[in-house]
Amino acid sequence: MDNSEIYKLAEKSNSWAFVEARNLRDRLNKLGSSAGLDGENPVLFETGYGPSGLPHIGTFGEVARTNIVRHAFYILTGRNTKLICFSDDMDGFRKVPENVPNQDLLQNYLDQPLTNVPDPFEKYDSFGSHNNAKLKEFLNQFGFEYEFVSATDCYKSGKFNNALKEILLHYESIKNIILPTLGEERKKTYSPFLPICPNSGKVLQVNIESINKESNTVSYLDDNTKELVTVSILGGSCKLQWKCDWAMRWFSLGVDYEMAGKDLSESVILSSRILKVLGKSPPSGFSYELFLDSNGEKISKSKGNGLSIEEWLRYGTPESLSLFMYTNPKRAKKLYFDIIPKTTDEYFSHLKKYEEQTAEQKIENPVWHLHNGQPSNVNFPVTYTLLLNLASVCHAEDIDVVWGYVSSYAPNLKRSAELDSLIQLAVNYYKEKIEPYKKYRLPDQKERKGLIELVQILKTLDHNTSSEEIQSIVFAIGKKLEYQNLRDWFKGLYETVLGQSEGPRMGSFIKLYGIESTKLLLEKVLEGHLTNK
Structure with a gap:
């Protein structure tokens, strides 16, 4: 322009x-x-x-x-x-x-x-x-x-x-x-x-x-x-x-x-x-509008409630913090740890859309304002949330463990300081904000039936199966089990497989973690091994 x-x-x-x-x-x-x-x-x-x-x-x-x-x-x-x-x-x-x-x-x-x-x-x-x-x-x-x-x-x-x-x-x-x-x-x-x-x-x-x-x-x-x-x-x-x-x-x-x-x-x-x-x-x-802490109270210098700048930057990118400030400044927003992964992914989503947008759309895109009209062209093949859940499943102590899965998922991807930094943020968040609170449970009868079927289907897939195809399979199993709300099926997967009540899009996660690795993980769930952690 x-x-x-x-x-x-x-x-x-x-x-x-x-x-x-x-x-x-x-x-x-x-x-x-x-x-x-x-x-x-x-x-x-x-x-x-x-x-x-x-x-x-x-x-x-x-x-x-x-x-x-x-x-x-x-x-x-x-x-x-x-x-x-x-x-x-x-x-x-x-x-x-x-x-x-x-x-x-x-x-x-x-x-x-x-x-x-x-x-x-x-x-x-x-x-x-x-x-x-x-x-x-x-x-x-x-x-x-x-x-x-x-x-x-x-x-x-x-x-x-x-x-x-x-x-x-x-x-x-x-x-x-x-x-x-x-x-x-x-x-x-x-x-x-x-x-x-x-x-x-x-x-x-x-x-x-x-x-x-x-x-x-x-x-x-x-x-x-x-x-x-x-x-x-x-x-x-x-x-x-x-x-x-x-x-x-x-x-x-x-x-x-x-x-x-x-x-x-x-x-x-x-x-x-x-x-x-x-x-x-x-x-x-x-x-x-003011920022609120997780209890809905105004953040205060004297109380030290809410998040500090150092805390945000330990778990999220500088750009994600800037995006949080840019978005809806006239609306009160809660400022606590759970919003960091979401906002980080939103930033990269805006950045990805920017290259495909018209001039009129670009100037309305937050990244145009955050980068003085010249946003960088960074496009990672995985989201922060996926990296976070990958770190959670493989109990990552350092970025090399996570990078091993990412490089298998995207063989042509070159390792970069930017991606290493993002992985490190995800590992920090997992180690300090997720691992201490992880709590696995055994699957109930309906969930167990779904997990068994998912394991059987994964055995028939190869590495060329797309994340969209895997997502459709997981979705179809949930419908077959006649859940009134399919969110309950996915929540059950998160709680039994990841030890948390929320998680990633399962098709994308399975593709990144690997079909064979996921099959072995689900078998551990069915055998009750994860609840002993």
């Missing part, structure tokens, strides 16, 4: 990424903005991260999705863009996370800026720096182009000073935006400014007694001495409350696009109102 054809298709595409890109373009046109039309002033995309806990997979998702919109926007406009990943690492440390060591040590640093809290892992100069480094490590692993920006650096260097002065000038108006949303007790002490205590270094949530717009200072009563303390709002001596901080950041940095989770919908509205008070228009963006 040439650029003009891609542009025409992008203009009418229903892909959420192109919808977002068109909204951003319309905003810039309405404002008469020339951002991105020269090299000096790019269109600015931002993602935000609070390093109060280890970065979780939702943080990665926001960066991945923003990058997808960024590419779609470039396709539509040709404008230069820039992505900044902003860390709110000057925020006060409010709660000790449940998933870190040295918790007693951290308890002593509550309310300190995160960049003043010791690293419980003893690797960096602060907890904030540790979490920032972990985030950058993940983003670099995926090849994202971004600039990392630290709140601590921006406040202390004076980069935010002009914006902070503007906040002070509009102090009353900003308070009037926030106060109606607060409870009666919180209203009494709310201020956009959070002074950093000169003695303890803590981020204070205290009542501001007075402000001075000429000297750029705020004053508050010290809880211990009851004396009036006056501090500058500049140079890192004060931090802003969250919603005001977000608006100030948009104002100071000139952010054009930022998406946010559904739980921050009210914050987006209030921060946008504050930004308008400061004389600027809110950035474009959309509200994505």
Whole structure:
């Protein structure tokens, strides 16, 4: 596809990424903005991260999705863009996370800026720096182009000073935006400014007694001495409350696009109102749904529930993680281990379809967006799920065992680093997520009858029999046994042969594992040998 054809298709595409890109373009046109039309002033995309806990997979998702919109926007406009990943690492440390060591040590640093809290892992100069480094490590692993920006650096260097002065000038108006949303007790002490205590270094949530717009200072009563303390709002001596901080950041940095989770919908509205008070228009963006753990609860940095990025990448490909983030961002999705094999296979399915699709279909295919319009041509003859079940049946300890079966199944297939990597992921998943929970059972009378017939038929087949023919045979046996729901027949096969309630398409599995090997395996099932494992 040439650029003009891609542009025409992008203009009418229903892909959420192109919808977002068109909204951003319309905003810039309405404002008469020339951002991105020269090299000096790019269109600015931002993602935000609070390093109060280890970065979780939702943080990665926001960066991945923003990058997808960024590419779609470039396709539509040709404008230069820039992505900044902003860390709110000057925020006060409010709660000790449940998933870190040295918790007693951290308890002593509550309310300190995160960049003043010791690293419980003893690797960096602060907890904030540790979490920032972990985030950058993940983003670099995926090849994202971004600039990392630290709140601590921006406040202390004076980069935010002009914006902070503007906040002070509009102090009353900003308070009037926030106060109606607060409870009666919180209203009494709310201020956009959070002074950093000169003695303890803590981020204070205290009542501001007075402000001075000429000297750029705020004053508050010290809880211990009851004396009036006056501090500058500049140079890192004060931090802003969250919603005001977000608006100030948009104002100071000139952010054009930022998406946010559904739980921050009210914050987006209030921060946008504050930004308008400061004389600027809110950035474009959309509200994505939250990720849930296996219990349907929101994933949390402090709890450490859900999946970490490292855990996903131990069992699934990076591309599968990106696909999970791309698909249906406005629908809440559970994020737990069982979805990794499914999503990995979905990625390869999309990749396989891409080569055969029309130009219009290609631009709607997720892999087009995941690979900036240039998906790789990788086509494996076996699915991840098949490799997983093969590893399960042959009790694979390493990839060579699985590769032996794959090479017999596809003799012309050359061993590659990509395929070895996929097999290793399947072996990891089997060893750690399936083997400890495998539980075989004996076949009941009806299943036993079906297994005996399947063994007899397998004896008559040769290696040229296709997986489709084998699948038809297994299917026909189930119908002959008069199952009301054929799923019960296949479930029985999985539970007696694989020791699990779900499994692969049996025709494909038997073809990969080998007809003779399958026959011997089924005979072990009938003899009751597997239930002794």
